[in-house]
Amino acid sequence: MKTTFQKLLFYTSFLICFTVLAQKKSERELILIDKDWRFSFGHLYDTKKDFGHAEGYFSYLTKTGFGDGPAAKDFDDRAWRKLDLPHDWAVEQPFSESASFSHGFKAAGKNYPEKSIGWYRKKITIPNEDLGRIISLKFDGVFRNSKVFFNGFYLGTHESGYNGFEYDVTAYVNYGGENTIVVRVDASMEEGWFYEGAGIYRHVYLQKTNPIHVVANGTYVTSELKNNDADVIAAVTIENKGNFKGAIEITQTVFDSNNKQVALGSENVLAPEFYQKANYSSKLYIKKPLLWDLDSPNLYHLQTQIKQDGKVIDNYETSFGIRSIELNPEKGFFLNGKQVKLKGTNNHQDHAGIGTAVPDEIQYYRIKKLKEMGSNAYRCSHHPPTPELLDACDKLGMLVIDETRLMGINDYHLNDLQQMMERDRNHPSIFCWSVGNEEWQIEGGITGERITQVMQHFAKSIDPTRPVTVGISSGFKSGISSVVEIMGYNYLGNGDIDAHRNQFKNQPGMGTEEGSTFATRGIYFTDDVKHYQSAYDKKPRPTFYSIEEGWKFYAERPYLAGMFIWTGFDYRGEPTPYGWPSVTSYFGMMDVCGFPKDNVFYLKSWWGKEPVLHLLPHWNWSGKEGQEIDVWAYSNCDEVELFLNKKSLGKKKMELNGHLEWKVKYVAGTLEAIGYKNGKKVLMEIQKTTGNPEAVKLSLDKENQPNSKVSVITVEVTDKKGLHVPTADNEITFDIKGGKILGVGNGNPTSLENDQFIDDLEMVSIMNLQEQKGNTTDLSLKSNYNENEWITAFKDRNYKNQAPSYIYKGNFELKSVSDKNQVHFFYKKIGIAAEVYINGNKINPSAEDLQKYVLDAKILKQGNNSIYIITTPLQKIKDWDVMNTDPGIIQVITPAESWKRKLFNGYAQIIIQKDENAKEVVLSASAKGLRAGSFKN
Template identity: 40%
Template sequence: MRERLSMDKDWLFHLGDIAIPAQNSHKAVYGNAKAGGLTGAASVEWNDNEWETVNLPHDWSYRQPFDREGGVPDFGYKPRGIGWYRKKFKLSPSDNGKQLLLEFDGIATHATVYLNGSILERSFCGYTSFVVDITDRVFYGDRPNLLVVKADASVSEGWWYEGAGIYRHVWLTKKNALSIAHRGVWVNPVKLDGESWLTNVETTITNEREEEARFELLSRVVRADGEVVAEEISAGVAKAGEAIVLKQELPLVSPLLWDVDSPHLYRLESILLEDDERCDGANTSFGYRTITICPDKGFYLNGRRLKIKGTCNHQDHAGIGVALPDHVHEYRILRLKQMGSNAYRCAHHNPAPELLDACDRLGMLVMDENRNFDSSPEGLRQVENMVTRDRNHPSVVFYSLYNEEPLQGTPIGRNMFKRMKEAVLRLDNTRPILGAMNGGVMEDEGTVDVMDIAGFNYMHGGYDRFHEKHPGQPMIGSETVSAFATRGNYISDTGLQFFDSFDREKANWGNTARESWQAINTRDFMMGTFVWTGFDYRGEPTPYEWPSVSTHFGILDTCGFPKDSYYLYQAFWLDEPVVHIAGGWNWPGKEGELVTVMAHTNCEEVALYVNGELRYRENVDIYEQRQWEILYEPGTLRLEGYRNGKLVGVDEKITPGAPCSLRVEASKPALLGDGRDAVVVNVYAIDAEGRFVETANSLVAFSIEGSGVILGAGNGNPNSQEPDHLQERRLFNGCLQLIVGSNAGSDTITLTLQGEGLQAVAHAIPVESVEEPPYVPSVHERYINNWLLTQDIALQRPDPNVEIHPTDMNSWEKVDVSFGPQQMLQGAEGYVIYRSSIALTERERSSNPYLYFHAVSGDSEIYVDGKLLAKQASPWPMTVEVSLDGVELGEETVLSVLVGIKPDMYKPGINGAVSMGLRQG
């Protein structure tokens, strides 16, 4: 049956490229040209004992120090470069005959994947998930497999912080030779008349056998409560090596609809039967919903007009770079939902699969965006990967094929777009396709009129002109605003590179939030907006450079702490009353001075009180809001909101005392002790009365006990160069965040935090005892496998240390001893020699090394650098351990094994893996 196992645990990692010494001998050149013969870090023999052990997801870039002189502002001044990963793992003999697939969710940036000394795949996009079939190239049983990934992040695809390394999950899928293909199920529900639906299912069945296979496919639609609400069974025949597609139609009446407010999900159970026995199965999450676009009225979901209230976002998060645990994706989507957002643009690349899962569960519409505008075979493959991976997600409602391309208004761009669009439509014709344009929209021979939707990046002064020219073309603000703000800051300061929070600072190409939303919301033909950006992100520190290392665009900072604009968008996007004071009320030494205060509200009228005294009561235009300059006096600032003359909401800011302690809030009540879960821990400075102190910037040290680990820390300061991975971090304007990951176990986690001048705080996080998800364990032995064997069986005892001429490829044969005995030795009599070599580091030579032969049969003599170290005579395979302690070993240690064989011996010779171990101390 099908198994999907995590490959995330216990990789060995080396930062930097690995120079392979030039090997000009015929032997080296000849061997490197053969399958499985690669040398260097991709080879089994490469010494990785000094490498670091890491778990995935892994981003090495964010842990590097900031580099002001050599770093790139767009990348947040973080070095990238090249890194190598190695994982050795074993497969059971029972896996022989199954199809084995490796799935990489994302590697930054260009990647080369090796298995057992051969190149398997090259990836040219850091955001594309890809799958490699390893069935033909694996070992079973005692011999481990070596998976190696070279991640070349010295190349870039974007102009923002992209991270570096295997920053998303890796999976191993084992399935039968007759099975459902990877990404082989597409569920496409179609609404008929009334409440009737047809669940169209296309299932691809692959037959990797050498003979024809007959089968049945049972497909079931299962509701969230487990009830089967529709099913169909179909028969099929697949020839040897053939993939066939079965189409099924499962009718259903009145399904629960997937919607942004009630995201009901269903599961399609696909069961493959052969001779009435289950031989494979797959579960596919999907939803019933309709989407319609109208050039006059915009976007409709399930027949209901819905204004798109979206944000654009990159994928990094404070403290952890782009290596986000699954829960952090959900945390970020929840923050946006609470703001009133209903849509998420994946800017400018395919997201992690877990983000789309979170959008499905939580009810967030998605614009799924392709990274590279490219109609070459490689570019089309990237587009196809996006579609086949994501088309079952009900949250995905748009495909965007590019962002701001110089060719967007040209005939060449038009031809490219059409070819890419055709590639999408061959796989999925249910979603509108667009590009995000920052120009060229008025060109007749450009891309815009071959799009289903015209995507406008900024250019809001051109909405009406374009609509007049193309009245039948739907339009969306694919990227808008680009306003600047610094969380908790209320005075712009170019020296400090901070912005105020009153929605008046913006990029020269952008608009304020109020200007942009008014332009969108007052035009029915504009289906909505995607604001740049939901979250601040590392890199592209516009308009400044050093010391800024992150952007100032976000509605939330890099941690997800809301800026004041968060409440302005709540006022725009939520129906319930919103009343928020934008402005600080803690200004020591400024008593009697004028300070700015602003209302963020969707109420018709507001009243502003200072220490109980009414200062203003005024009507509010939602697109303008209200702003006052008032004399500061410590105490209570109170804002009341009224609808129809009735008080419906209140916000207060009370001048706090000095910070004396910390308040700790976790994003969920408990952590799963599965070694994969995570929790976001937000920390706030408070005074003696428990009031938030937004001016606190103390250094806080933290430690952890129990079944957890601190993955990183951040504070949302766009100008901070503090390391993300140390056990201390400053508060920024009163806030700090820790990302805590789980270890396998159930011991309660205790976080201890101690700030300068603040009372120490211990915060407990319960850990639920659960089984670890199934994973592929790593093997950490060092294996010796570059063995040569004499072609001829000598009748007389030869010199076991005879030299091999460098060009001799014929009297010696390269053999893989892990596959078992050489058949040519069965029933023979005489002598053979095995020869190999191994390079040892100084640490290995001083750590009591030993050789371990898993199976040797015959009269064996084992030599190391010409010295006889062990002898064993056995007519059947036995283990042999050879201590190297006290042996003077060179940098290149030569191993020779002389084996005397006789006709009656069982499996003569070396017929099992050979490894080297270390006895520390």
């Protein structure tokens, strides 16, 4: 036993060494580690199907470092699927009528125990030079209930599927060698009532810092405008995980968007004590700052540096904007002193074809789509978003309500709120925090009041610069409604908004949800049999309001800051007013791909700044000749005149925030509208009857990020004149070179087509493993063996007195055998030297991996196959050594069929990603009887 003095001496020496080594490599590194993970499904309750995890005598909870099964550092995962993050395994699953209505009937979750647990593994090398630094793993979001292991050491459990988290792995690192990251994800429990995906669906990073460093989300930048200048307060929290005691210098520098220095502050302070944190702040002055605004989203960045003996040991970057916000009970919302009507949408975080594993570029694509519609505000419904969404809102000029997932007053609830706010509070786009949504159990009573007051005061302690709201839907009279700082009205039909406002005249308010209208893109006659809802704007229910009715109500009331429509985009789940086989919502102004429904043009007319004229419906109505068709015009012109085949059907004046209607008897030809402002023609819109589909057309959506690796491509067909055919439903097949396809979609709420086409990977176990002793070290297979000598393999093995060799035999079952399949045997060492025979044929190992065997279809059989492994035995070094008794696994890969998707009412969408080293990506699209199309980028 070491004496106390010896222990202290050793500990002090270690810390000094730790600190000295840390100085060799100082500034922080943040390394994206999304590439090259291994993935496999486990099982919710069957430990055998969960790779034997948590079966060990000592579990990871009883003894440190005892992660077992896939959590073990040296677990053999070679047969697992290779993939890159972000990854959503739910979107890969087929649809099932017995699956969750809320989650879009995807066959995943607690009713599918074989698809509710996902294992992820990745190996990384950390060099010797990093010894002395703090090494951390940072996860932006895992859905959900994740357990993380590092080199077999259990790091912790994080339940929320929406907040990020990080773990310090410094003590567990194998410096100069290989390290294993393992994540077990349990997505069996639903956290919301909408599609949430499953898996590591956001980014993962490896972070390296000096022991003295800025903590995670450790800066907080606030500003105050004074005339034309600004005072900026830059607060920072620093932690010391080393043994250094003494002075450090903190330097705070502000740069503008051109990277020009505009402010500088510096102070000398004492470093925090060992494993302690300390807060510091600097007051910086910026002369005539460029304000963050909707049309000019100017951004600055703060560089926080920690210096020790004049040397930079940590560098932390923070993006921020300078602007003022106010929610006034009489006049609504003000940004930089100017009144702004909030024109918002609610949105979940999934997208067609890719689920919740949304590439960063698609975040920008979706915000650009909303901006194009005229929207200026976004509500994160109903959970913290991915950081990249907020980055997009910052850079593109979109106001945000940031919302936590669940109301409550204990650590579970308040910690989630705090994590969200500390992560997000430097984003200038965020103007309001939401601490709850439609909590019907507590909305109207004293419990709701108490919880709201706690969460509201707690939020103010973290960020006093922004107000707090809650979305209320069960009446606007008492409970939460009477105490919340900013009243969030969810739907006009749920209460008397004017009456509530007259009772609480000092309480600002806004419509946090409005609409919930039903519409299917490109459909103009409701068909309940097909689950199609007409796209004309109408009341979804007798007590609810159309989009137009809702906007008129809020537009006419200056005391209401604005409204947020439910929703900007359709999403998986909640296929109200239907059920199976509808799998997506009908609420969106756009479908799940982002293709606009007609309501987009109503909003664009009255939310946007440009002249708008949109005519609906299309003019392909074969079989309805002579029948009256409702023709609507959405426009912000003063007047609109409608023509059918050059004959005027009348000119009508446009009402503010309204639309125009005509009844038109159908005849093929041209429907034309002309818009007038101040008596002059300013716009023309045409709907033509088209011919039959002739050619496939691919085009790059204008909302794509320039020079992006990820691109959104619109797929359509045209007639012989090149006109888009709005009723086309052709099935399009795709081929790609120089890249890969991430997902396909078409906006059809009843489509049960695959979102993704990925190879099927099956792992087949070797069964009935038996053994016989060999008399020599000859590893050749004999033609026959004494059947009476076969015994259960490894049973009662005397490792101190083993035979010169052992012959093992087993069998495995193959469902089918095809030349298209790739079949591999991943041998796990049960002997020193080994020879492998399949159905009597000797198999040689592959050159790339001497324990991997490629099995030719010619030697395989459908049904039962035999395997013989002849080895010289492994020897125990220590009596307590655990010897491997698993001979390995058979991996069967069945290649996926070609990517394909049917058009829905004329459109489909495909998302592609260019390979890193490819000069160009070429996408080809073909359909039976049509001229093929192609796209190059």
